[in-house]
Amino acid sequence: MPELVAETSFLTLAGLLAMVAVTRRRSSRWPVYPLAAAISVLGAIAAAGRFTVVNDPPLDAALLSVALLASGVVLRHLQWPARLFLSSLVITSVAYLAVLFAVTFSGSLPAFGFVLSLCLLLLEVLGFALTIAFAFEMAEALGRARHDPGASSDNGDYQPRVCLQVPAYNEPPELVIATLEALAALDYPNFVVQAVVNNTVNPDLWKPIEETCRLLGARFHFVYLPKCDGFKSGALNRATELLGEDVDLVAIVDADYLVRPEFLAECVPHFADPAVAFLQTPQHYREWKDSAYLRGLFYAYRYFFDVTMVARARTNAIIFGGTMGLIRLSVLRSIGGWAEWCITEDAEASLRILAQGWRGLYLHKPYGEGLMPLDFDGLRRQRFRWAFGGVQILRRHIWLLVGLTRSRLTFPQRYHYLVGGLGWFGDLVGAALGLFLLVTAPLLALGRPILLRQLSGVVLALPLFLLVTGIFRLGWALKVSTGARWRDVPAAVMVMLALGWTVAQACFLGTFAERGVFLRTPKFRSPSRLGRAVRSTMLESAIAGIFVLLAVGLLLRPPAPLLTLVAVLAVWQAASWGSAPAAALLSQDIQLTPLRALLRRSPQNTGERPWTRRAARIALAPLLAIALVVLLAPAVATGAGDNSRLAHDLGLPPPAPLPGVDAVAAAISTPHPSPSAAGQTAMSASKAGTPSGATPAPAAIPTPTAAPTAQPTSSPTGRPTAAPTPVSVPSASPTYPASRPTARPTPR
Secondary structure (H helix, E strand, C coil): CCCHHHHHHHHHHHHHHHHHHHHHHHHHHHHHHHHHHHHHHHHHHHHHCCCCCCCHHHEEEEEEEEHHHHHHHCCCCCCCHHHHHHHHHHHHHHHHHHHHHHHHHHCCCCHHHHHHHHHHHHHHHHHHHHHHHHHHHHHHHHHHCCCCCCCCCCCCCCCCCCEEEEEECCCCCHHHHHHHHHHHHHCCCCEEEEEEEEEECCCHHHHHHHHHHHHHHHCCCEECCCCCHHHHHHHHHHHHHHCCCCCCEEECCCCCCCCCHHHHHHHHHHHCCEEEEEEEECCEEECCCCCCCHHHHHHHHHHHHHHHHHHHCCCCCCCCCCEEEEEEEEHHCCCCCCCCCCCCCCHHHHHHHHHCCCCEEECCCEEEEEECCCCCHHHHHHHHHHHHHHHHHHHHHHHCCCCCCCCCCCHHHHHHHHHHHHHCCCHHHHHHHHHHHHHHHHHHHCCEEEHHHHHHEHHHHHHHHHHHHHHHHHHHHHHHHCCCCCHHHHHHHHHHHHHHHHCCCHHHHHHHHCCCCCCCCCCCCCCCCCHHHHCCCCHHHHHHHHHHHHHHHHCCCHHHHHHHHHHHHHHHHHHHHHHHHHHHHHHHCCCHHHHHHHHCCCCHHHHCCCCCCEEECCCHHHHHHHHHHHHHHHECCCHHHHHHHHHHCCCCCCCCCCCCCHHHHHHHHCCCCCCCHHHHHHHHCCCCCCCCCCCCCHHHHHCCCCCCCCCEEEEECCCEHHHHECCCCCCECCCCCCCCCCCCCCCC
């Protein structure tokens, strides 16, 4: 068992080197390729006889070789370094999960401990599965030969009529007017524009837009919907009903986008293929280079369009992201229009379209730039909406995605949409794993680990190793795919981590709520920038502070490898949760240009919606759960004797007994007889003269039919306290989760 860390490390390091090799291309083909191959061979040799349950080293080496060859065959469409990168991660993860399964189901835990261990195992399986899915996405996007997905079609003579729809709700008119003026300069002969203003009562907001449409000419139509249900999708459905039969394509453009003149001229010809139903281009942004926070946010956005969409495009599994996309009007009408029950109606429509057998195209070239949320609160509201909509789609179409509803979806299409929906739950899984560490780390510091499955201490280093390599993997993918400078990569990773709790809330609510809800972030007035950042992210800041205190408490204990390792994990959790107040603080450095001042008033930044339903304050539920577990944990903890032996194994002084707790813990954690029988057992042991400080041999561990013997002693206050008889346990320690899985940003 102890050799598992070194063995799996060989393969994982080889895979990381292979990823560097495949993305650096010719400049580093020598010597990185041979070095990656050499480390892979060393890993295979070192792992022989250790990875499997077979104890015959030659047979184990053969099985490992077969696994590597099989993964190479399955991934033969990738370059060999990408195969090595992905297969090494898969083999490492499967080997570690096999150990977790074996320890969980082969132990002799009481019922409560087994249930806890089973829950932890389920979370770990989900975490590893999402990690592998994200790695597969990276390999698909970065591990193939480069091609130009933005190349124009040769059907330049195909020029159908296009309607560009610009939905707006309470937008500053200056933003919308700039968008309309950019559309007037499109280099395409056959188009019209609909400015769709909905649920906007103030005439000062919609009158200037109406006047601008009149001045720009007959191509520009002003559609005013003073009262419209269904959010943005409802407004677009009402506007689409007004279109004539001569319109073939519809393009969606957000109210803050400046579209480039060649947008329609280069995108429309692709629809000459009658099988193409929709086309999506990347959502790009402006006004971001002068701020470290906005640079990090820009590259975090780019990850989705430079990695996720590139991988999905290879199997006709892209999503329609709404803005800067075009859709065939006849196909949109055939599916009944935009779904007004879903707050990410564009992604939901693309799934229904693909299920009918249509094609979707992705052109990896930006044709317009919009504006990003100016502060962290605005970003959280946006990401909450995206995640909630993703869970809505998963709930509504789960039978379609698993193949129980007839459709023309292929297996890769089902896979990508299913993983895309489940990917949002990565942050919820991470929050749950953090909860385990939050509860068990203080008990470990007190020498009182709760009843979880046991592993040898050295194996606990593997989650930490996978954490470090996972962060490197994400950072490298960001660097290579988006072209970010290394100085901006930490900010991008910070932004991704900072949204973890927001996405977890959205997933929790989206699992149970039928209708769309929107995150409300309270505003705090404080003269201190730090105070505003901390108070606006109160929960994340509090949990980060708790993990800091845990880490300090563990490090102040006498040195021990296990305590140091758990302290490092607590530091990582503190950094992960603390990224939210850090991002909120960093966002306050954004300088307000005239354009940004306009955006600050936009519902895109404020989170305002025409119809609102106050979201439940679900932060209370996890906090109550944490408090309940912390209060009940001593009642299910092992006895003081177990703690003494554990402290001895860790090289620590024996812990002081807690009055009355150990006897209750032993009584609850073991099947016990009736009260009268328990009392007789205690009296018999007392008469026998069992010394209170004696440590019996391992064979003398109390049987499940009796509680440990305790003798009363005097406390400084004169009250009697119980001093349970220590018992010995095998040298073991509980496992702890390493990290919160990082969820991918999935724009609408």
